[in-house]
Amino acid sequence: MNQPPSAADQPLTEDQLKDPRVARRDKLRRLREAGIDPWGARFDNRLMISAARELAGQIKYRTEAGQELDLPEISPDLDLRKWRGEQGPGEEIGPQVRVAGRIMLARDKGKLVFLTLRDWTGEIQIFIGKGQVGDENFDLTKLMDLGDLIGVDGRLGRTNTGELTVFAEKLHFLTKMLEPAPDKHAGLTDPELRQRMRYADLAFNDGVMKTFLDRTAIVRSVRRTLDTDGFCEVEGPTLHAIAGGAAARPFLTHHNALDMQLYLRIALELHLKRLMVGGIERVYELGRVYRNEGISPRHNPEFTMLEAYQAYGDYRTMMDLTERIVTNAIEAIGGGFKRKFGDVEIDFTPPFQRKTYAELFQTATGVDPVDVPAVMELAKSLGIETAGKHPDVIRNEIFEEKVEDSLVGPIFVIDYPASICPLTKRKADNPEIAERFEMFICGMELANAYTELNDPDLQEQLFMTQLEGMAEEDSMAKMDHDFVRALRYAMPPAGGLGIGIDRLVMILTGQRSIRDVVLFPLLRPE
RNA sequence: GAGGGCGUAGCUCAGUCGGUAGAGCAAAGGACUUUUAAUCCUUUGGUCCUGGGUUCGAGUCCCAGCGCCCUCACCA
Numbered sequence: 251m252n253q254p255p256s257a258a259d260q261p262l263t264e265d266q267l268k269d270p271r272v273a274r275r276d277k278l279r280r281l282r283e284a285g286i287d288p289w290g291a292r293f294d295n296r297l298m299i300s301a302a303r304e305l306a307g308q309i310k311y312r313t314e315a316g317q318e319l320d321l322p323e324i325s326p327d328l329d330l331r332k333w334r335g336e337q338g339p340g341e342e343i344g345p346q347v348r349v350a351g352r353i354m355l356a357r358d359k360g361k362l363v364f365l366t367l368r369d370w371t372g373e374i375q376i377f378i379g380k381g382q383v384g385d386e387n388f389d390l391t392k393l394m395d396l397g398d399l400i401g402v403d404g405r406l407g408r409t410n411t412g413e414l415t416v417f418a419e420k421l422h423f424l425t426k427m428l429e430p431a432p433d434k435h436a437g438l439t440d441p442e443l444r445q446r447m448r449y450a451d452l453a454f455n456d457g458v459m460k461t462f463l464d465r466t467a468i469v470r471s472v473r474r475t476l477d478t479d480g481f482c483e484v485e486g487p488t489l490h491a492i493a494g495g496a497a498a499r500p501f502l503t504h505h506n507a508l509d510m511q512l513y514l515r516i517a518l519e520l521h522l523k524r525l526m527v528g529g530i531e532r533v534y535e536l537g538r539v540y541r542n543e544g545i546s547p548r549h550n551p552e553f554t555m556l557e558a559y560q561a562y563g564d565y566r567t568m569m570d571l572t573e574r575i576v577t578n579a580i581e582a583i584g585g586g587f588k589r590k591f592g593d594v595e596i597d598f599t600p601p602f603q604r605k606t607y608a609e610l611f612q613t614a615t616g617v618d619p620v621d622v623p624a625v626m627e628l629a630k631s632l633g634i635e636t637a638g639k640h641p642d643v644i645r646n647e648i649f650e651e652k653v654e655d656s657l658v659g660p661i662f663v664i665d666y667p668a669s670i671c672p673l674t675k676r677k678a679d680n681p682e683i684a685e686r687f688e689m690f691i692c693g694m695e696l697a698n699a700y701t702e703l704n705d706p707d708l709q710e711q712l713f714m715t716q717l718e719g720m721a722e723e724d725s726m727a728k729m730d731h732d733f734v735r736a737l738r739y740a741m742p743p744a745g746g747l748g749i750g751i752d753r754l755v756m757i758l759t760g761q762r763s764i765r766d767v768v769l770f771p772l773l774r775p776e
Numbered sequence: 777g778a779g780g781g782c783g784u785a786g787c788u789c790a791g792u793c794g795g796u797a798g799a800g801c802a803a804a805g806g807a808c809u810u811u812u813a814a815u816c817c818u819u820u821g822g823u824c825c826u827g828g829g830u831u832c833g834a835g836u837c838c839c840a841g842c843g844c845c846c847u848c849a850c851c852a
Binding site for chain 2: 363377380
């Protein structure tokens with residue numbers, strides 16, 4: 251994609267150079283003329299900027315008598331020049347460092363240039379004095395723009411104001427940026443541009459890198475928690491002949507050789523359960539699922555889901571596991587158990603609250619959830635359509651409207667009405683109640699777990715019931731006969747858990763939109 | 777899919793009552809060897825999202841379209 255060395259090699263006029271892109275291209279040309287590769291090369295033995303910053307304690311002031319003094323406490327009003335004067339003649343000494351990164355800010359003082367250099371671990375100031383780096387090397391600064399990548403060899407020290415600085419001795423040009431830099435203070439704020447050009451968002455907007463590195467740390471921690479518990483990570487198929495395990499519209503695709511319609515998976519559940527039948531007693535998958543539904547601050551068509559199944563456990567086993575997954579993830583990124591999300595503070599100090607669906611319903615509405623006539627009346631007063639709907643469905647719509655949004659959490663809502671939980675085992679002493687919990691934080695569903703239904707005949711029957719009255723084209727409305735057959739080979743009693751990883755990352759990193767925790771959210775083509 | 781908001785310089789944003797466009801940053805030229813959103817002087821830069829309409833005249837008002845954001849709907 252590189253443009254050939256400027257076709258027009260005649261000198262550009264001053265007016266043409268006022269276009270930032272033209273000016274950058276011209277500097278590219280001048281770099282080549284000076285015999286410098288504008289695209290750089292291998293650059294070994296550099297220190298990460300954060301590691302260089304950790305060497306600050308090695309900076310000393312050596313007096314003429316050879317005494318090495320520690321620098322004074324750094325504070326905003328410190329005048330190091332004055333302090334050095336008070337110590338008598340001498341010089342500052344510090345470790346030799348090599349760093350590399352992107353030029354974020356430049357302060358040109360004529361024969362002296364200050365740069366703010368950033369790599370993925372942090373920022374550090376670079377001091378480039380004409381006398382210190384030599385005329386030829388100093389001329390490089392005339393060819394540098396905001397956003398360029400450079401390497402610096404120099405001595406770590408402090409300026410008169412105490413700012414930790416690499417005093418450059420040698421500059422290395424590493425890569426030219428040809429596009430104009432975003433506003434140096436505000437960065438890129440247009441949400442569309444930020445998502446379309448995530449590279450620029452990461453490079454120029456404060457905090458974006460941190461959020462995505464935190465995401466990685468969270469995912470790593472989730473895996474570590476499960477691995478430590480003896481869970482086995484697997485990779486199930488993403489192309490499904492039947493899209494099951496959840497109720498969502500799937501993406502459709504086609505396999506040519508088999509001439510067969512396929513769906514992108516909408517859940518991980520049914521294949522993981524097959525593996526439990528096979529004897530993988532603790533199994534999980536952390537991967538992408540796809541749902542062909544609307545896009546919102548909480549929904550992206552592809553998102554990352556964790557599902558974990560533990561043989562001989564139940565939903566209470568999964569509650570403990572969920573709590574450990576979340577608290578370990580918090581410890582992995584730091585910041586403590588009390589965290590802000592928007593205006594609310596969430597306290598993750600375990601144990602998390604546990605309340606039954608029925609008691610939350612009763613408290614929020616003042617209506618006994620098993621009193622069907624009262625529930626129907628409440629629904630009417632809320633304007634909820636009741637015709638042709640099962641009372642449990644209506645009750646759940648009320649629950650979603652009156653309870654879920656107000657759950658700050660973290661809270662486990664437990665014991666759901668059985669009829670809305672087709673893959674869940676019923677309570678032994680009450681077939682109306684399913685052993686299920688959902689965990690809510692800030693009105694968002696983050697986790698969903700069951701004591702898994704392992705009765706193949708009941709499972710088959712529930713599938714049938716669920717399919718009744720569903721449009722044929724609703725592709726999820728298809729019986730997964732193989733899954734039922736698998737259950738007939740005996741799936742152990744088990745607890746199963748699903749966690750929306752993107753939403754977990756949102757909550758833990760304080761991001762209000764799922765698009766701020768997904769590197770490349772789905773966008774219309776430009 | 778419905779409703780609301782937004783779309784102006786490379787970036788961040790102003791733009792009054794309808795009178796042919798403004799700032800900061802970036803860029804170009806100049807001064808400055810301890811600055812830090814450096815500062816100071818000078819200069820340049822516009823398909824006002826697109827297409828229609830009203831009007832003597834539209835960035836501004838009206839209609840349609842496109843894109844983004846928010847709310848709702850959809851989403852076990």
